[in-house]
Amino acid sequence: MGDHSHGPAKGLSRWLFTTNHKDIGTMYLWFSFAMFILGGAFAMIIRAELFQPGMQLVEPGFFNQMTTLHGLVMVFGAIMPSFVGLANWMIPMMIGAPDMALPRMNNWSFWILPPGFLMLASTLFMEGGAPAFGWTFYAPLSTTYAAPSVTFFIFAIHALGISSIMGSINIIATVMNMRAPGMTYMKMPLFVWTWLITAFLLVAVMPVLAGAVTMMLMDIHFGTSFFSAAGGGDPVLFQHIFWFFGHPEVYIIILPAFGVVSQIIPAFSRKPLFGYASMVYATAAIAFLSFIVWAHHMYTVGMPVAGELFFMYATMLIAVPTGVKVFNWVTTMWQGALSFETPMLFSIGFLVLFTIGGFTGLMLSIAPADFQYHDTYFVVAHFHYVMVAGAVFSMTAAVYYWLPKWTGKMYNESMGKIHFWISFVGFNIAFFPQHFVGLAGMPRRIPDYALQFADFNMMSSIGAFIYGASQILFLYNVVATIVGGKTVSDEKVWDGAEGLEWTVATPAPYHTFEVPPKIDPAHAHS
Amino acid sequence: MSFKKIVQAVASATLALASNFTAAQENQLNMARGVTELGSEIYDLHMLILWICVVIGLVVFGVMFYSIIFHRKSKGYKPANFHESTKVEIAWTVVPFLILIGMAVPATSTLLEVYNSDDAEIDILVTGYQWKWKYEYLDEDGENISFFSNLSTPQSEIYNTQEKNPNYLLEVDEPVVIPVNTKVRFLLTANDVIHSWWMPELGVKKDAIPGFINEAWTIVPQEGVYRGQCTELCGAYHGFMPVVVHAVSQAEYDEWLSAKRADAEAQVAMASMDLSLDDLMSKGESIYSGQCVACHGANGEGGVGKPIAGSAIVLGDLTKHLGVTTKGVPGTAMQAFGSQLSDVDIAAVVTYQRNAFGNNTGDIVQPSDVVSYKNG
Amino acid sequence: MSTSQTQPAGYEKYHVPESSSLAIRATIGLVGSVFGGGLVLNNMTFGSGDAGAAKWVLTIGLIIFVATLASWFRTTIRENLQGINSGQLKHSYVLGMFWFIFSEVMFFAAFFGALFYVRTLAGPWLAGEGEAGRMNELLWPGFEFTWPPMITPQEAVGGTDVQPIANNGTFTTQGQSMSFAEASAWYAWLPLWNTLILLSSSFTVHVAHTGLLAGNRSKFNLWLGISVALGMIFVALQALEYYEAYAHFGLTLNSGIYGSTFFMLTGFHGFHVFMGMTMLLIQLIRSLKAKHFTASDHFGFEASSWYWHFVDVVWVFLFLFVYIL
Numbered sequence A: 001m002g003d004h005s006h007g008p009a010k011g012l013s014r015w016l017f018t019t020n021h022k023d024i025g026t027m028y029l030w031f032s033f034a035m036f037i038l039g040g041a042f043a044m045i046i047r048a049e050l051f052q053p054g055m056q057l058v059e060p061g062f063f064n065q066m067t068t069l070h071g072l073v074m075v076f077g078a079i080m081p082s083f084v085g086l087a088n089w090m091i092p093m094m095i096g097a098p099d100m101a102l103p104r105m106n107n108w109s110f111w112i113l114p115p116g117f118l119m120l121a122s123t124l125f126m127e128g129g130a131p132a133f134g135w136t137f138y139a140p141l142s143t144t145y146a147a148p149s150v151t152f153f154i155f156a157i158h159a160l161g162i163s164s165i166m167g168s169i170n171i172i173a174t175v176m177n178m179r180a181p182g183m184t185y186m187k188m189p190l191f192v193w194t195w196l197i198t199a200f201l202l203v204a205v206m207p208v209l210a211g212a213v214t215m216m217l218m219d220i221h222f223g224t225s226f227f228s229a230a231g232g233g234d235p236v237l238f239q240h241i242f243w244f245f246g247h248p249e250v251y252i253i254i255l256p257a258f259g260v261v262s263q264i265i266p267a268f269s270r271k272p273l274f275g276y277a278s279m280v281y282a283t284a285a286i287a288f289l290s291f292i293v294w295a296h297h298m299y300t301v302g303m304p305v306a307g308e309l310f311f312m313y314a315t316m317l318i319a320v321p322t323g324v325k326v327f328n329w330v331t332t333m334w335q336g337a338l339s340f341e342t343p344m345l346f347s348i349g350f351l352v353l354f355t356i357g358g359f360t361g362l363m364l365s366i367a368p369a370d371f372q373y374h375d376t377y378f379v380v381a382h383f384h385y386v387m388v389a390g391a392v393f394s395m396t397a398a399v400y401y402w403l404p405k406w407t408g409k410m411y412n413e414s415m416g417k418i419h420f421w422i423s424f425v426g427f428n429i430a431f432f433p434q435h436f437v438g439l440a441g442m443p444r445r446i447p448d449y450a451l452q453f454a455d456f457n458m459m460s461s462i463g464a465f466i467y468g469a470s471q472i473l474f475l476y477n478v479v480a481t482i483v484g485g486k487t488v489s490d491e492k493v494w495d496g497a498e499g500l501e502w503t504v505a506t507p508a509p510y511h512t513f514e515v516p517p518k519i520d521p522a523h524a525h526s
Numbered sequence B: 001m002s003f004k005k006i007v008q009a010v011a012s013a014t015l016a017l018a019s020n021f022t023a024a025q026e027n028q029l030n031m032a033r034g035v036t037e038l039g040s041e042i043y044d045l046h047m048l049i050l051w052i053c054v055v056i057g058l059v060v061f062g063v064m065f066y067s068i069i070f071h072r073k074s075k076g077y078k079p080a081n082f083h084e085s086t087k088v089e090i091a092w093t094v095v096p097f098l099i100l101i102g103m104a105v106p107a108t109s110t111l112l113e114v115y116n117s118d119d120a121e122i123d124i125l126v127t128g129y130q131w132k133w134k135y136e137y138l139d140e141d142g143e144n145i146s147f148f149s150n151l152s153t154p155q156s157e158i159y160n161t162q163e164k165n166p167n168y169l170l171e172v173d174e175p176v177v178i179p180v181n182t183k184v185r186f187l188l189t190a191n192d193v194i195h196s197w198w199m200p201e202l203g204v205k206k207d208a209i210p211g212f213i214n215e216a217w218t219i220v221p222q223e224g225v226y227r228g229q230c231t232e233l234c235g236a237y238h239g240f241m242p243v244v245v246h247a248v249s250q251a252e253y254d255e256w257l258s259a260k261r262a263d264a265e266a267q268v269a270m271a272s273m274d275l276s277l278d279d280l281m282s283k284g285e286s287i288y289s290g291q292c293v294a295c296h297g298a299n300g301e302g303g304v305g306k307p308i309a310g311s312a313i314v315l316g317d318l319t320k321h322l323g324v325t326t327k328g329v330p331g332t333a334m335q336a337f338g339s340q341l342s343d344v345d346i347a348a349v350v351t352y353q354r355n356a357f358g359n360n361t362g363d364i365v366q367p368s369d370v371v372s373y374k375n376g
Numbered sequence C: 001m002s003t004s005q006t007q008p009a010g011y012e013k014y015h016v017p018e019s020s021s022l023a024i025r026a027t028i029g030l031v032g033s034v035f036g037g038g039l040v041l042n043n044m045t046f047g048s049g050d051a052g053a054a055k056w057v058l059t060i061g062l063i064i065f066v067a068t069l070a071s072w073f074r075t076t077i078r079e080n081l082q083g084i085n086s087g088q089l090k091h092s093y094v095l096g097m098f099w100f101i102f103s104e105v106m107f108f109a110a111f112f113g114a115l116f117y118v119r120t121l122a123g124p125w126l127a128g129e130g131e132a133g134r135m136n137e138l139l140w141p142g143f144e145f146t147w148p149p150m151i152t153p154q155e156a157v158g159g160t161d162v163q164p165i166a167n168n169g170t171f172t173t174q175g176q177s178m179s180f181a182e183a184s185a186w187y188a189w190l191p192l193w194n195t196l197i198l199l200s201s202s203f204t205v206h207v208a209h210t211g212l213l214a215g216n217r218s219k220f221n222l223w224l225g226i227s228v229a230l231g232m233i234f235v236a237l238q239a240l241e242y243y244e245a246y247a248h249f250g251l252t253l254n255s256g257i258y259g260s261t262f263f264m265l266t267g268f269h270g271f272h273v274f275m276g277m278t279m280l281l282i283q284l285i286r287s288l289k290a291k292h293f294t295a296s297d298h299f300g301f302e303a304s305s306w307y308w309h310f311v312d313v314v315w316v317f318l319f320l321f322v323y324i325l
C-alpha cells in the first residue's frame, strides 16, 4: 500500500480484486448489458408466443416463468445495475473525489450480483420450474402454490437486496463526504443529485422487500400465516408490503435516468439547465410522494373507499413535480443551439416517450378508471414507455455520451443515429398497440388471447423483434469503438458539455482527482 | 407467417386507426363504452383524462418541436443564456395542480358510486378456483343453487388443430345468469390463490381473495351475453379462465332459476339410484372434459396432473381413487373435488377414468359408493 | 469550470485501498450460505435433494462468510492503527454505519407494519367488521377477533375438514396470551425483566463511553463488560421465554398470525441483540487484549454502541406493541 499512482493490475485478478470505481463501474455496465440480453431473450419468447393466438411454442406454465424472469431480470439485473455502474463511473469524477467512499465494499456490492443471478436463473432447471408468479410474486401463488425453486428465488432477492443496500450506502457516503472543497450541494450536477436521492430510496425500501420475502420464506417453510386468512393473516398484506417497496422502486429506476438527461440536454442545447434548483426540489418531492402512493397498484383489492381516495389523490400529485421536470427540460431546449448527436436523439426520444408513459400513468392513477385498465396490456404499455423508453433510452444516451470519455475513442455517429431511429420506430410499433389491446380488454400475463387482439399482437411482436435486433447495432458500435474507434483526446468531447468529468484527460486516467480540484466559486452548478 | 399476412396485419391496424372508436370488434382501439350506467361513467372519465393529456402533450411537444426545428445550431441559431425564473416555475406547478383537481372531482364521485353496493336484490357468491369460477346464488331460504363455470374452448382449438371459433377463449360451459334492470351484488372470494373477476362491459373488476370477501355490483339494462376474463395471475392456466354473464329478462331468469332448482333436486334423487355403466360413462366423459382435461389431458396422458391412463391409483383400490378425487392431493394442483362436484358427478367421473383411456377395469362406481366412502 | 491539481492546504490524502480479495471471499461465503440454506430448507419441506450435502454447503458457506468478515474487520482496524485513515475516511465509516442502521430500521418497519395491519385491519375484517369485511361471516362464521387472537379463523369454523377454503396449512391456537395479563404476577413476567435489562445495558454502554472519553480504560472495560453480560442475560431470558411459549403457552410459529408476528418480531430482535452483543464483546476483547481505542479514536466501539442503542429502541417498541398494547 502506498501513495504512488498506479495503473490497473493485469489479468483476471484486476477485475476480481479491484477497488477502483472505474473498473467496478465497467463491470456493472457489462453485467447489466448481459442481463439486458437475457431479459430480452425472455421477452422475445413472450412475444413469439403471442405472435398469433393459440399455443405454439411454449406451455402456459413456462410462459409464466418467462414473464416472471423477464420482469425480474430486467428490473434487478439490467436497469438497476446499469445505473449503479454509471454512478460508479461518474459520481467520483463529477464531484471531484478520488474514488468511492468505501471501495472494497463497492467491489463486494458488484460481485454479489453475478452469482445471485446465476442462482435465480438456475431455478429454470429445477424441479417444477422457475418462479411463475410474476415479478410481483403475490402470495399465496408465490407461497403455498409455488414450485420448490421459490426458496432459491427468495434467497436470490435477499442477495440482490444486500448488494443494492451496500451499493447505495456507498453512494450516499461518497456524495455526502467526498465532494471536492467548494462543491456545495447546490453545485452538484443533477445526475449526482438524482442518485443521492435514489440511493436514499434504495436504503429505505430494499430492507422492506427483504422483509416481504422473509415472511414468504416463513410461510412456506415454518408454518407461519402472514399471508393466509385461515391463520388470521391476509394475502393482501403481502401486496401492501411489496408495493411499499415496489412503487419507490419504479422511481429508483427513473430518477437516475432523469439525472442523465439533465446532463445531456443542456450539453446539446448549449445552454445551462433551466431551473436547476426546482429540478432538485422536484426530484425530492417525487421521492417523498413515492412513499405514500403504493396502493395505486391495488385499487381492485377491495380497500376501504377512504384509502382508495387517499392513494388516488397522492398518486395524481406526482404529476406535478414530474411535470416541473418535463417543462424544465423543454425550456432548456428553448432558444438553445440544438444539435442532434446520438445522445441527444435518445434524450429527446426519452422526453417524448417518457411523457407519454407518464400520461398513461396519470390515467392509471384515477381509481375508477383503473378498474378497467388494471392488469391489462394498457398497464404493460404504460410501464414499458417509462421503463424502456424512459430508463433504457436514457441509459443508452448515457453510454453514447460518456463512451468517448471512458475509452478515448469516438463511436460511429451515423451508426448511432441509425440505432436510434430503428429503436424508436421498433419500440413504438411494439408498445403503442399494447394501449389498444389493453383498452379493448386483453389481460396481461396470458399466453394466449381472444381473436380480436390478434392483429395488434402481431404488430407488437414485430416491433419487439425490430427493437431487440437494433440492440445488435448498439453492441457492435460499442465494441467497435473500444477496439478500433477514432481516437479523441480533447478533454471536452462535446463542445456544450459542462462538469468536472470534462476537465480530466480523455480517456479518463485510471485514477482521477487524487488531489481535489479547485472549484470556481463563481461558477454555478453543472 | 407469410409476408402477406404481416402486411395485412399492419394494414388492418392502420385501417382500424381510421375507423370509428366504439365498435367492439376486431382491432378495437379504445375502451368499450359498456352497457351499464357505471360503465359509461367510467368511459367518460377515461375519455376526459385522455383528452386532457392529449392537449397537454400537444402543447409540451409543440414547444419542444418548435425549438427542435428553429433553434438549431446547424441553422446558426445562437443560444440564449436564461436558466431560471421563479415565476414560471410557480406557474407550471400551480396550473397542473388545478388541472388535477379538475380531474379528481368526477373521479371521486364515480369512485363513490362504484363502492355503493347497498340494496342489491340478488347476491351471488363468486368463488375463484384454479382455473374456473363457481357461482352460488345466495337464497334467504337456504335453497342455494351453485355451479361451476369452465372454459369450453376445446383443446384442439387452443393447440391449433382446429379452426378457432369467434368466442375463442371467451366461452364457458355454464354462464352466470342474471336478470336485467336488477341490482345484482357479486360477493367475490377464492378457494386457492387470488383471482380477479372482470366484466369490461359492465365496468366491474374486483379481486377474488382467498379468505376474504369483496363486493361488486351491477345493474344491466340490456339483455345479452357479456364476456370477460380472470385478470389476476393465478397460475398456469390464468389465461384460460373466462367470465361469461348472460343477462336475460326477469321471466327468463325465473324460468332458468326453477330449472336449476329442479336440476339440483334431480341430482339428489339420482344420488340414491343405481346407474348403468353407459349412463355413468357418458356423464363422466362430460365432467372429465369439463373439469379434469386441462390437467390430465384429453387422452388421460397427463400434463399439469399425473397421467390417468395406466395410473396405479386409477387401476387399483377404489378407496384411494375416491380419496384423491374427493380430497385432492395437498400441496399440488390436484384439488379436493368432493366439495366441488356432486356425489353423482364423482361417481361418474371416477367410473369414467377407470374405464377410459385403455383403463378397462370394468368397474362401476355408484353414487351410493361415494356417499358411503364419504361417511367413512 | 476551472480546476487545478495543486494540493489545497490542510488536505489529507483519502486512502483508496489497493485491490483486495476480501469482496470475492465474502461473496463466496454469502452465496454459499444462502444456497446451502435453500437446499436445507427445501430438503426439510419438500424432501428434495440430499440433506447431508445441503448441510455441508451451508456450513462451509457460513464458515467462509464469518471468517472473511473477521479478516475484513481486522484489515480495517490495522489500517487505522497504521494511521492510514484520514479524518475524511473515518467520516465515511460513520456515514456507512448510520445508513446501515437506518436500513435495519426499515427492515423492522416491514414487520411492525405487518403487525399493525393485521391487528387493525385484516383481523376485524375476517370477523366481518367494516365496509371491506361485512360479508366475511359467510366464510368464517363464528370467528371473533381479539388481540391477541385466541383462536384462528380456521379453528373457529372447525378446522380444515370443515372449511378448506383459503387453507394454507393447519394453524393451531395458542393456549395462553403472552401479553401482560395479571398485575399480581408482574415479577414473574419475563418481558418486563428483559426491558429493564436492555434499558440498563444501554445505560452501561454509555457509562463505558464516558470512561473511554475520560481516558479511563478500566472504567471502560468494566462497564462494557457489564453491558455484554446484560446482553447475554437478555438472550438467555429470551430463550427461556421461547421455551415457555412452546412448552406451556402452546404458542408456536404455527399459532396463526399471533405466533407469526410474535416470533418474527422478537426473533429478529433477539438475533440483532445477539449480533450487537457479539460486536460489543469483540470491542471488549480488543480493549483488554490489544489496548485498542483512545479517547479520540474509537470508532469500532462507537459503531457497536450505536447499534446497541438501536436494538434497544426497537425493543421498546416491541415491548409496547407486542406485549403491552
Ligand code: HEA
Residues within 6 Å of the ligand: A136, A250, A251, A253, A254, A296, A297, A315, A316, A318, A319, A320, A322, A323, A324, A326, A354, A355, A356, A357, A358, A359, A360, A361, A362, A364, A365, A366, A370, A373, A374, A375, A379, A382, A383, A386, A387, A390, A391, B053, B056, B060, B096, B097, B099, B100
Ligand atoms: C420507471 C418506472 C415508472 C414510472 C416513472 C412510473 C410513473 C407513474 N406511474 Fe407507473 N408503473 C410502473 C413503472 C413506472 N411508473 C410499473 C413497472 C408498473 C406496473 C407494475 C406491475 O404491476 O407489474 C406501473 C403501474 C402503475 C399503476 C398501477 C396500474 C395497475 O396495475 O392497475 C399506476 C396507477 O396509478 C401507475 C401510475 C403512475 C404515475 C401516476 C406515474 C407518474 O410518475 C407519472 C408522472 C408523469 C407525467 C404525468 C407526465 C409529465 C407531466 C406533465 C407534462 C405535467 C402536466 C400533466 C398533467 C397535469 C396531466 N403506474
Ligand code: HEA
Residues within 6 Å of the ligand: A036, A037, A038, A039, A040, A041, A043, A044, A046, A047, A067, A068, A070, A071, A072, A074, A075, A079, A133, A134, A135, A136, A380, A384, A387, A388, A391, A392, A430, A444, A445, A446, A464, A465, A467, A468, A469, A470, A471, A472, A475
Ligand atoms: C426495465 C425493465 C424492462 C425492459 C427493458 C423490458 C423490455 C421489454 N419487454 Fe418487458 N416487462 C417488464 C420490464 C421490462 N421489459 C416488467 C417489469 C414486466 C412485468 C412482468 C410481470 O408481469 O411480472 C414486463 C412484461 C412484459 C410483457 C408482458 C408479459 C405478460 O404480461 O405476459 C411483454 C410482452 O410483450 C414485454 C415485452 C418486452 C419487450 C419486447 C422488451 C424489449 O424492450 C426487450 C428488447 C431487448 C432485447 C431483445 C435484448 C437485446 C437484444 C440483442 C442483444 C439482440 C439479439 C436479439 C434479437 C435478434 C431479437 N414485457
Ligand code: CUA
Residues within 6 Å of the ligand: B128, B129, B131, B194, B195, B196, B230, B231, B232, B233, B234, B235, B237, B238, B239, B241
Ligand atoms: Cu384466475 Cu387468473
Ligand SMILES: [Cu+2]
Residues within 6 Å of the ligand: A246, A247, A250, A294, A296, A297
Ligand atoms: Cu406505482
